Amino acid sequence: MRVDGSEPAREGAPRSLDTLPKAHLHLHFTGSMRHETLLELAERDGIALPDSLVSEWPPQLSAADEKGWFRFQRLYDVARSVLRTEDDVRRLVLEAAEDDVRDGGRWLEIQVDPSGYAARFGGITRFTDLVLDAARDATERTGLDMAVIIAANRTRHPLDARTLARLAAQYAGRGVVGFGLSNDERRGSTSDFAGAFAIAERAGLLLAPHGGELRGPDHVRLCLDDLHADRLGHGVRASEDPALLDRIVQSGVALEVCPTSNVALGVYTDLTSVPLPTLLEAGATVALGADDPLLFGSRLAGQYATMRAAHDLSDETLAELARMSVRASRAPSDVRDKTLADIDLWLE
Structure with missing residues (x-):
């Protein structure tokens, strides 16, 4: 037994993924809610939840067509x-x-669209102040360092996205580290949001639009060419185009x-069909994320566990995935250095 009371990993035994230090870069605000919290708050205010969020949880989902996405979005709106x-x-x-601390998280970038809460909480600025204050309090109470990515909704007008980009720029360096674009990739025109991303880029914010999940490589190119993406929310379907994947690798x-x-x-x-090995073999930087645990039923460590099982990943590969999540983050240098050092210790 170690001096800290923990048991060392047995030779040949896989290490615990809950103790692997990691950064979480893809977590949506409402989608992070605990299921039991959803049930408790709904009961408090007499809000009727659909069976798929109660007795059939986690819900059976599909986004193969717009009707499927609409059902998914409806559940998200009910939870909000x-x-x-x-x-x-x-x-x-x-x-x-x-929850992230329990899963080995050391840094969290939580993504939120303030306009979805503005009417109830006094406007987008007041709501952003509330979220940032809540994040500071959570850091003090849990030790997890946090930041916020403000995301526009691609189903709304691009001018709304510009308003949110200016809001994000206003808070750059004060808890907001990035600007994103979420919702169904098949809706609207990605290029129409270039103006909003230009505002965020001038403010020095990380640019992290969703792309390359529901649409393929051509949409990834749009995100790179028109939105100047630094990170891609999902981006997994870049695996279908070797030339595009090489471009992603070369551009970091x-x-x-x-x-x-x-x-x-x-x-x-x-x-087993998630092409993580293809991405890693090409040299891509990959950060595993939970997206919406409330709707998908799996949190951060679960993403590492499923990929370990599906692709027989070694502890060394899992540690490198954790390192990549830290390197791709906007965490301060002291948090990055300490987390990377602790990942090395996890392997020892």
Whole structure:
């Protein structure tokens, strides 16, 4: 037994993924909610939840067509509706931090669209202030360092995205580290959001649009060419185009791969079909993320566990995945250095 009371890994035995230090770069705000919290808040305010969020949880999902995505989005909107008070928001952020700590998280970039909460919480600026304050409090209480990525909704007008980009720029260096674009990739025109991303780019923010999950390599190119993506939310389907994948590798664009949601939404038939080995063999930077644990039923360590089982990954490969998540993050240098050192210790 070690001096800290923990048991050393037996020779040949896989190490615990809960203790592997890692960064979490793809987690949506409402989607981070604990299932039990959803049920409790809904009961408190008499909100009727669909069976798929109660007795049939986690729900059976598909995004093979727009109707399937609409059902997925409806569940997300219902979950958002249970957040009624500032204490609810603070609870969600704290519990997300606690869950990541339990999964070995050292840094979390949580993604939120303030316009989805503005009407209830006094506007996008006031809501952003609330989330940032909740994140600071969660860091003090859990030790997990956190930051926020403000994301626009591609189903809304591009001018709304510019408003959010200016909001993100206003908070650059004060808890907001990036700007994103979420929702169904098949909706709207990606190029129309270039103006918003230019605003965020001038402010020095990380640019992290969703792309390359529901649409293929051509959409990834749009995100690179028109939005100047530094990271891609998902991006997994770049594996279908070797030339594009080489471009991603050479430019250092990181891919936020979320295996459980890829399968749940019907992008791949099963976890063994998620092309993580193809991405790694090409030299891509990959950061595993949980996306929406509330709807997909699996949190951060679960993504590592499923990929370990599906692709027979070694502990050395899993440690390198964790390192890549840290390197692709906007964590301060002291957090990065300490986490990378602790990943090495996990392997010893």
